[in-house]
Amino acid sequence: xxxxxxxxxxxxxxxxxxxxxxxxxxxxxxxxxxxxxxxxxxxxxxxxxxxxxxxxxxxxxxxxxxxxxxxxxxxxxxxxxxxxxxxxxxxxxxxxxxxxxxxxxxxxxxxxxxxxxxxxxxxxxxxxxxxxxxxxxxxxxxxxxxxxxxxxxxxxxxxxxxxxxxxxxxxxxxxxxxxxxxxxxxxxxxxxxxxxxxxxxxxxxxxxxxxxxxxxxxxxxxxxxxxxxxxxxxxxxxxxxxxxxxxxxxxxxxxxxxxxxxxxxxxxx
Numbered sequence: 001x002x003x004x005x006x007x008x009x010x011x012x013x014x015x016x017x018x019x020x021x022x023x024x025x026x027x028x029x030x031x032x033x034x035x036x037x038x039x040x041x042x043x044x045x046x047x048x049x050x051x052x053x054x055x056x057x058x059x060x061x062x063x064x065x066x067x068x069x070x071x072x073x074x075x076x077x078x079x080x081x082x083x084x085x086x087x088x089x090x091x092x093x094x095x096x097x098x099x100x101x102x103x104x105x106x107x108x109x110x111x112x113x114x115x116x117x118x119x120x121x122x123x124x125x126x127x128x129x130x131x132x133x134x135x136x137x138x139x140x141x142x143x144x145x146x147x148x149x150x151x152x153x154x155x156x157x158x159x160x161x162x163x164x165x166x167x168x169x170x171x172x173x174x175x176x177x178x179x180x181x182x183x184x185x186x187x188x189x190x191x192x193x194x195x196x197x198x199x200x201x202x203x204x205x206x207x208x209x210x211x212x213x214x215x216x217x218x219x220x221x222x223x224x225x226x227x228x229x230x231x232x233x234x235x236x237x238x239x240x241x242x243x244x245x246x247x248x249x250x251x252x253x254x255x256x257x258x259x260x261x262x263x264x265x266x267x268x269x
Contacts, residue, residue, distance in 0.1 A: 048237045
């Protein structure tokens, strides 16, 4: 049974990471072939630096991902605190169920409905080109919010509710008590929600496709446009750089989280 479970685990990880491994290898390919490796070369990384259209789309994606993840984290943390303070009952249960709808709803339904909403509002205010960075930002914040709320709520439930009251008894105002006592205890959940929102916004295609305008193009949409002809090999290089950056970010976060847990255990002892 142990051998069978190990083989099964190996196959699962193989099918998960084999495409990424192929991508990393062919980003160093000396030719533009997608099936024959002709030797090691950095030409696609050099060409990437001179591809202004792709770099602009990448900058747009980063700006959108950072902006939407920060906004979603701030709004989601405030919403999680509000939900946690509510008394148990139908109102709280209904609000939690409503929060889960954007995650359960198919992305194509969310994208089309938001596009129709933006176009409708644009006609009301007599705007011809309402779709653009603003609509993309609203759409990304909307589908990122539930993930932030659901990562912050467990940390709030684990936090002793008497901590804030004790801080207020010692002279802190309610807002000051929250920032000095409650916020540090839920910070791991906030950071997890921030990273999740950033990665979800970074690779979103369906909702972005329906809510973007002609003047603002993200990287997934630019790559999709290339698939109608042929994806350029410098996309392999860019995808490899993005993968390595996200991997390093996650490793750093896990390392910081482990150090934080170790310090918490020492304080408890």
